[in-house]
Amino acid sequence: MRTPHHLDAHPRPNPYEELAALDDGPLEETPLDEFLTEERDAGAEDAWAPPDHRRGGKRRRKNRFAGLPLAVKAVVGLVVLTSFAGLGDRWAVLYAEHRAADTLKDRLDLAAAPEVEIGGFPFLTQLADKRLDSVKVTVPDVAADRVSLAKVSATAHDVTLNADGLTSVRGAHVPRFDGDVQLTFADLNRELGASQVTFTGEGRDRVRANGTLPVAGHNLRLRAEARIQRQGERGIATEIGKMRLDIGDLATYRPGTRPSEGLHLTPKGTADLARETRKAKALLSVPAIVQRMGVPEATVREALADDGKLAELTGSPRFARQAAGLNLIDLALENPDVMRRLGLDPNLLDSLSGLTRPVLADRLSLAFELPEPDQGNVRLRDVRVEEDGIRVRVSGSGLTVGR
Numbered sequence: 001m002r003t004p005h006h007l008d009a010h011p012r013p014n015p016y017e018e019l020a021a022l023d024d025g026p027l028e029e030t031p032l033d034e035f036l037t038e039e040r041d042a043g044a045e046d047a048w049a050p051p052d053h054r055r056g057g058k059r060r061r062k063n064r065f066a067g068l069p070l071a072v073k074a075v076v077g078l079v080v081l082t083s084f085a086g087l088g089d090r091w092a093v094l095y096a097e098h099r100a101a102d103t104l105k106d107r108l109d110l111a112a113a114p115e116v117e118i119g120g121f122p123f124l125t126q127l128a129d130k131r132l133d134s135v136k137v138t139v140p141d142v143a144a145d146r147v148s149l150a151k152v153s154a155t156a157h158d159v160t161l162n163a164d165g166l167t168s169v170r171g172a173h174v175p176r177f178d179g180d181v182q183l184t185f186a187d188l189n190r191e192l193g194a195s196q197v198t199f200t201g202e203g204r205d206r207v208r209a210n211g212t213l214p215v216a217g218h219n220l221r222l223r224a225e226a227r228i229q230r231q232g233e234r235g236i237a238t239e240i241g242k243m244r245l246d247i248g249d250l251a252t253y254r255p256g257t258r259p260s261e262g263l264h265l266t267p268k269g270t271a272d273l274a275r276e277t278r279k280a281k282a283l284l285s286v287p288a289i290v291q292r293m294g295v296p297e298a299t300v301r302e303a304l305a306d307d308g309k310l311a312e313l314t315g316s317p318r319f320a321r322q323a324a325g326l327n328l329i330d331l332a333l334e335n336p337d338v339m340r341r342l343g344l345d346p347n348l349l350d351s352l353s354g355l356t357r358p359v360l361a362d363r364l365s366l367a368f369e370l371p372e373p374d375q376g377n378v379r380l381r382d383v384r385v386e387e388d389g390i391r392v393r394v395s396g397s398g399l400t401v402g403r
Contacts, residue, residue: 093123114139132159144368148187154179174399184389197222201385209364213245216351221246224364228390233379235369236392240361250343255357262327263352270323274314277307282341289331293322329353375400
């Protein structure tokens with residue numbers, strides 16, 4: 001039998017008792033404790049408050065501006081003053097331009113106030129000197145004889161004012177000016193063409209007219225050419241040429257008394273005459289017509305009696321030339337039935353006889369003359385046909401406006 005072990009022979013010591021044995025008494029205060037104590041005492045004297053960022057921001061901005069050099073501050077102030085002075089000067093210019101536009105409208109009896117633009121800067125200094133560097137005036141829609149000028153624009157230089165201030169300008173003297181006058185094709189089409197004739201540029205000094213012209217109930221195709229040239233110092237003249245009125249494809253009328261002018265059959269008209277026996281016989285049955293054509297009477301009698309001979313006569317090139325050279329206007333009143341058989345209305349031919357060259361030229365005339373001023377002079381310098389109309393350069397001197 002095994003003998004049991006005795007566990008209490010060497011009892012284990014209590015750890016808490018060992019720790020108690022190491023205690024040497026109360027600890028002394030170290031320097032670290034003193035430092036922490038001082039910090040807590042100092043913080044306890046003043047109560048805590050949140051930082052004031054707004055007041056700090058103002059202080060920083062003020063300090064930055066205060067740090068700028070005096071010269072920079074002076075420049076900034078000068079720029080501000082100059083800006084206000086320039087703004088005031090521009091307001092004065094606008095007021096003066098408005099007053100000038102109203103004055104010109106009343107004195108020139110215009111339908112609308114013109115555009116006035118005063119050049120030079122500063123304006124108030126010019127006004128104090130009673131002299132303007134330049135004044136540009138643009139007047140739209142100016143009546144000139146039978147047409148309206150689309151725009152008259154002129155720039156006056158070195159204008160001398162008769163004034164006692166901005167609101168008491170009594171007049172102005174213009175020693176010299178230059179500008180231009182514009183006459184648009186759109187205005188010409190509306191005023192002269194009555195929406196039936198259109199004008200287009202053709203070269204530097206020519207205008208072509210194309211359209212229709214109503215005559216005795218018939219719309220005839222109109223073609224003409226106007227040569228633009230200066231007339232005197234203030235006028236524009238037009239020389240109308242190459243006028244023709246087409247009566248369908250049967251005949252063409254050219255006003256005038258020369259052999260090539262008058263009413264003549266077209267090549268198609270003479271060809272139809274050669275093919276249609278009725279028309280040919282009607283023409284050859286009039287002795288006056290035969291005589292003017294120069295066809296022998298024996299040949300005419302054979303042709304009237306034999307259709308084969310008639311076809312042989314009318315189909316020859318000589319007969320075609322003779323028929324084309326025949327002026328039908330002279331024969332219309334005496335032989336209305338013959339003209340009717342040819343397909344021509346006698347009333348139309350009667351009206352055509354009244355459309356002489358001067359009458360047609362007057363209908364297509366683009367002439368106009370600038371008004372003569374009471375003082376000074378205005379001269380036309382150059383006339384030029386452009387894509388959109390006619391442009392005329394003008395100049396003048398010694399003009400006086402107002403008193």
